[in-house]
Amino acid sequence: MKFSIHQKSSDRRKFVKQTILAASGVIGLSNVSLGQTPNALPNGLKILFQGDSITDAGRDRSGYYANHSRGMGNGYVYQAVSDLLGQNPSAGLKCYNRGISGHKVFQLANRWEDDCLQLKPDVLSILIGVNDFWHTLSHNYKGTAKTFDSDLRALLSRTKEQLPNVKLILCEPFAVAGGSAISEVWFPTFNDYQKSVKSIAADFDASFVPFQKVFDEALKVAPVDYWCPDGVHPSIAGSYLMKEAWMGVFNQI
DSSP: OOOOHHHHHHHHHHHHHHHHHHHHTOTTOTTOOTTOOSSOOOTTOEEEEEESHHHHTTOOTTOOSTTOSGGGTTSHHHHHHHHHHHHOTTSOOEEEEOOOTTOOHHHHHHTHHHHTGGGOOSEEEEEOOHHHHHHHHHSOOOOOHHHHHHHHHHHHHHHHHHOTTOEEEEEOOOOOTTOTTOOGGGTTHHHHHHHHHHHHHHHTTOEEEOHHHHHHHHTTTSOHHHHOTTSSSOOHHHHHHHHHHHHHHHTTO
16 A cells, blocks of 8 residues: 555654554553643643753743743743643643753752742753763863762752742753764763652652653654754754653643
Protein backbone atom coordinates (compact mmCIF):
# COMPACT_ATOMS: atom_id res chain seq x y z
CA MET A 1 0.00 0.00 0.00
CA LYS A 2 1.42 3.39 -1.02
CA PHE A 3 1.24 6.46 1.22
CA SER A 4 0.70 9.97 -0.03
CA ILE A 5 3.02 12.79 1.03
CA HIS A 6 0.34 14.02 3.41
CA GLN A 7 -0.05 10.56 4.94
CA LYS A 8 3.68 10.23 5.49
CA SER A 9 3.82 13.68 7.09
CA SER A 10 0.92 12.78 9.35
CA ASP A 11 2.64 9.55 10.38
CA ARG A 12 5.83 11.43 11.27
CA ARG A 13 3.91 13.96 13.37
CA LYS A 14 2.09 11.16 15.15
CA PHE A 15 5.36 9.34 15.85
CA VAL A 16 7.05 12.49 17.22
CA LYS A 17 4.08 13.26 19.47
CA GLN A 18 3.94 9.67 20.75
CA THR A 19 7.67 9.66 21.54
CA ILE A 20 7.38 12.93 23.44
CA LEU A 21 4.44 11.63 25.41
CA ALA A 22 6.27 8.44 26.24
CA ALA A 23 9.44 10.26 27.22
CA SER A 24 7.48 12.68 29.41
CA GLY A 25 5.79 9.82 31.22
CA VAL A 26 2.27 10.90 30.33
CA ILE A 27 1.40 8.34 27.68
CA GLY A 28 -1.68 6.36 28.54
CA LEU A 29 -3.38 9.26 30.31
CA SER A 30 -6.53 9.48 28.24
CA ASN A 31 -7.56 12.90 29.53
CA VAL A 32 -4.33 14.55 28.39
CA SER A 33 -3.13 15.46 24.93
CA LEU A 34 -0.10 17.60 24.23
CA GLY A 35 -0.94 21.21 23.61
CA GLN A 36 -4.08 21.07 25.75
CA THR A 37 -4.64 21.90 29.39
CA PRO A 38 -6.99 19.33 30.98
CA ASN A 39 -7.99 21.34 34.03
CA ALA A 40 -8.83 24.99 34.62
CA LEU A 41 -5.89 26.95 35.98
CA PRO A 42 -6.11 29.07 39.13
CA ASN A 43 -6.78 32.70 38.31
CA GLY A 44 -3.65 34.85 38.33
CA LEU A 45 -1.23 31.89 38.41
CA LYS A 46 2.41 33.05 38.27
CA ILE A 47 4.80 30.86 36.29
CA LEU A 48 8.55 31.52 36.35
CA PHE A 49 11.09 29.94 34.00
CA GLN A 50 14.68 29.90 35.25
CA GLY A 51 17.93 28.61 33.83
CA ASP A 52 20.76 29.32 31.42
CA SER A 53 20.99 30.13 27.69
CA ILE A 54 18.50 27.46 26.67
CA THR A 55 15.86 29.22 28.75
CA ASP A 56 17.20 32.72 28.05
CA ALA A 57 17.13 32.12 24.27
CA GLY A 58 18.08 35.71 23.46
CA ARG A 59 15.35 37.34 25.52
CA ASP A 60 15.15 41.12 25.79
CA ARG A 61 16.15 41.84 29.41
CA SER A 62 14.15 45.07 29.37
CA GLY A 63 11.00 42.98 28.82
CA TYR A 64 11.02 41.87 32.42
CA TYR A 65 7.34 42.20 33.24
CA ALA A 66 4.79 39.44 32.87
CA ASN A 67 3.88 38.10 29.43
CA HIS A 68 6.18 40.48 27.53
CA SER A 69 6.73 38.80 24.17
CA ARG A 70 10.35 39.92 23.65
CA GLY A 71 11.10 39.05 27.26
CA MET A 72 10.34 35.38 26.60
CA GLY A 73 13.21 34.82 24.17
CA ASN A 74 12.88 32.70 21.04
CA GLY A 75 13.06 29.21 22.52
CA TYR A 76 10.89 26.71 24.36
CA VAL A 77 9.76 29.29 26.92
CA TYR A 78 8.23 31.51 24.23
CA GLN A 79 6.43 28.52 22.75
CA ALA A 80 5.18 27.30 26.14
CA VAL A 81 3.95 30.74 27.16
CA SER A 82 2.21 31.06 23.78
CA ASP A 83 0.32 27.86 24.52
CA LEU A 84 -0.47 28.84 28.09
CA LEU A 85 -1.79 32.29 27.23
CA GLY A 86 -3.55 31.22 24.06
CA GLN A 87 -5.37 28.35 25.76
CA ASN A 88 -6.28 30.25 28.92
CA PRO A 89 -7.38 33.76 27.91
CA SER A 90 -9.48 34.36 31.02
CA ALA A 91 -7.08 32.91 33.60
CA GLY A 92 -5.01 36.05 34.16
CA LEU A 93 -1.75 34.09 33.90
CA LYS A 94 1.51 35.87 34.60
CA CYS A 95 4.53 34.27 32.96
CA TYR A 96 8.15 35.34 33.42
CA ASN A 97 11.47 34.29 31.90
CA ARG A 98 14.58 34.95 33.97
CA GLY A 99 17.05 32.59 32.30
CA ILE A 100 20.54 34.04 31.77
CA SER A 101 22.99 32.66 29.25
CA GLY A 102 26.06 30.96 30.70
CA HIS A 103 24.74 30.62 34.21
CA LYS A 104 25.43 27.83 36.65
CA VAL A 105 23.56 27.05 39.87
CA PHE A 106 25.65 29.33 42.09
CA GLN A 107 24.89 32.23 39.74
CA LEU A 108 21.18 31.54 40.01
CA ALA A 109 21.62 31.66 43.78
CA ASN A 110 23.38 35.04 43.58
CA ARG A 111 20.38 36.63 41.85
CA TRP A 112 17.62 34.54 43.43
CA GLU A 113 16.08 37.26 45.59
CA ASP A 114 15.43 39.56 42.63
CA ASP A 115 14.84 36.96 39.93
CA CYS A 116 12.72 34.48 41.87
CA LEU A 117 11.73 35.11 45.46
CA GLN A 118 10.38 38.63 45.04
CA LEU A 119 8.25 37.45 42.11
CA LYS A 120 6.59 34.86 44.38
CA PRO A 121 5.88 32.34 41.60
CA ASP A 122 3.22 29.67 42.05
CA VAL A 123 5.06 27.43 39.58
CA LEU A 124 8.86 27.51 39.27
CA SER A 125 10.50 25.70 36.36
CA ILE A 126 14.29 25.31 36.38
CA LEU A 127 16.53 24.01 33.60
CA ILE A 128 20.15 24.17 34.73
CA GLY A 129 23.24 21.99 34.72
CA VAL A 130 24.81 21.93 31.29
CA ASN A 131 27.16 24.85 32.10
CA ASP A 132 27.96 23.39 35.51
CA PHE A 133 29.63 20.60 33.57
CA TRP A 134 30.54 22.22 30.23
CA HIS A 135 32.43 25.08 31.87
CA THR A 136 34.73 22.61 33.58
CA LEU A 137 35.97 21.82 30.07
CA SER A 138 36.02 25.30 28.54
CA HIS A 139 35.92 28.02 31.24
CA ASN A 140 38.29 26.70 33.91
CA TYR A 141 35.37 26.18 36.29
CA LYS A 142 36.34 23.87 39.16
CA GLY A 143 32.89 22.64 40.20
CA THR A 144 32.01 18.95 40.24
CA ALA A 145 28.83 16.91 40.09
CA LYS A 146 28.82 16.96 43.90
CA THR A 147 29.11 20.76 43.85
CA PHE A 148 26.19 20.93 41.46
CA ASP A 149 24.06 18.61 43.60
CA SER A 150 24.83 20.50 46.80
CA ASP A 151 24.24 23.92 45.23
CA LEU A 152 20.93 22.93 43.67
CA ARG A 153 19.65 21.33 46.86
CA ALA A 154 20.59 24.46 48.82
CA LEU A 155 18.83 26.69 46.29
CA LEU A 156 15.64 24.65 46.41
CA SER A 157 15.69 24.45 50.21
CA ARG A 158 15.99 28.22 50.35
CA THR A 159 13.14 28.54 47.88
CA LYS A 160 10.81 26.19 49.74
CA GLU A 161 11.52 27.97 53.04
CA GLN A 162 10.28 31.26 51.62
CA LEU A 163 7.74 29.88 49.15
CA PRO A 164 6.45 26.70 50.82
CA ASN A 165 3.55 26.26 48.40
CA VAL A 166 5.48 26.72 45.16
CA LYS A 167 5.12 23.91 42.62
CA LEU A 168 8.52 22.88 41.28
CA ILE A 169 9.33 21.62 37.81
CA LEU A 170 12.91 20.41 37.37
CA CYS A 171 14.05 19.92 33.79
CA GLU A 172 16.77 17.46 32.88
CA PRO A 173 19.91 19.00 31.35
CA PHE A 174 20.65 17.29 28.05
CA ALA A 175 23.39 16.65 25.52
CA VAL A 176 22.21 15.56 22.09
CA ALA A 177 24.46 12.95 20.51
CA GLY A 178 26.26 14.08 17.36
CA GLY A 179 26.05 17.79 18.15
CA SER A 180 29.13 19.83 17.32
CA ALA A 181 29.85 20.71 20.97
CA ILE A 182 29.42 17.16 22.27
CA SER A 183 32.33 14.72 22.45
CA GLU A 184 33.25 11.56 24.28
CA VAL A 185 34.80 13.58 27.11
CA TRP A 186 31.29 14.53 28.24
CA PHE A 187 30.49 10.99 29.30
CA PRO A 188 29.94 9.40 31.70
CA THR A 189 30.53 12.49 33.91
CA PHE A 190 27.66 14.52 32.47
CA ASN A 191 25.29 11.66 33.26
CA ASP A 192 25.99 12.28 36.95
CA TYR A 193 24.50 15.77 36.63
CA GLN A 194 21.40 14.34 34.99
CA LYS A 195 21.03 11.69 37.68
CA SER A 196 21.38 14.40 40.30
CA VAL A 197 18.49 16.44 38.90
CA LYS A 198 16.25 13.41 38.77
CA SER A 199 17.13 12.46 42.35
CA ILE A 200 16.62 16.02 43.59
CA ALA A 201 13.24 16.18 41.85
CA ALA A 202 12.13 13.10 43.78
CA ASP A 203 13.47 14.44 47.07
CA PHE A 204 11.74 17.80 46.68
CA ASP A 205 8.48 16.39 45.30
CA ALA A 206 9.10 18.24 42.04
CA SER A 207 7.81 17.31 38.61
CA PHE A 208 10.56 16.10 36.28
CA VAL A 209 10.89 16.76 32.53
CA PRO A 210 13.11 14.09 30.90
CA PHE A 211 14.54 16.16 28.06
CA GLN A 212 17.37 13.72 27.33
CA LYS A 213 14.95 10.95 26.45
CA VAL A 214 12.88 13.36 24.38
CA PHE A 215 15.88 14.21 22.19
CA ASP A 216 17.14 10.62 22.09
CA GLU A 217 13.77 9.55 20.71
CA ALA A 218 13.64 12.49 18.30
CA LEU A 219 16.91 11.38 16.69
CA LYS A 220 15.00 8.37 15.36
CA VAL A 221 12.94 10.77 13.25
CA ALA A 222 15.48 13.39 12.10
CA PRO A 223 19.22 14.06 12.57
CA VAL A 224 20.81 16.17 15.28
CA ASP A 225 21.22 19.17 12.95
CA TYR A 226 17.45 19.39 12.69
CA TRP A 227 16.80 19.33 16.44
CA CYS A 228 19.89 20.71 18.15
CA PRO A 229 22.92 21.40 15.92
CA ASP A 230 25.53 21.87 18.65
CA GLY A 231 23.93 19.30 20.94
CA VAL A 232 23.17 21.94 23.59
CA HIS A 233 21.12 24.76 22.08
CA PRO A 234 17.94 23.55 20.34
CA SER A 235 16.69 24.69 16.96
CA ILE A 236 13.13 25.92 16.46
CA ALA A 237 12.09 22.29 16.02
CA GLY A 238 14.01 21.24 19.12
CA SER A 239 12.38 24.03 21.10
CA TYR A 240 9.02 22.68 19.96
CA LEU A 241 9.92 19.26 21.35
CA MET A 242 10.91 20.84 24.64
CA LYS A 243 7.71 22.86 24.80
CA GLU A 244 5.56 19.83 24.14
CA ALA A 245 7.35 17.77 26.79
CA TRP A 246 7.22 20.62 29.30
CA MET A 247 3.51 21.19 28.70
CA GLY A 248 2.83 17.47 29.08
CA VAL A 249 4.41 17.57 32.54
CA PHE A 250 2.92 20.94 33.51
CA ASN A 251 -0.56 19.67 32.71
CA GLN A 252 -0.17 17.02 35.42
CA ILE A 253 0.79 19.23 38.37
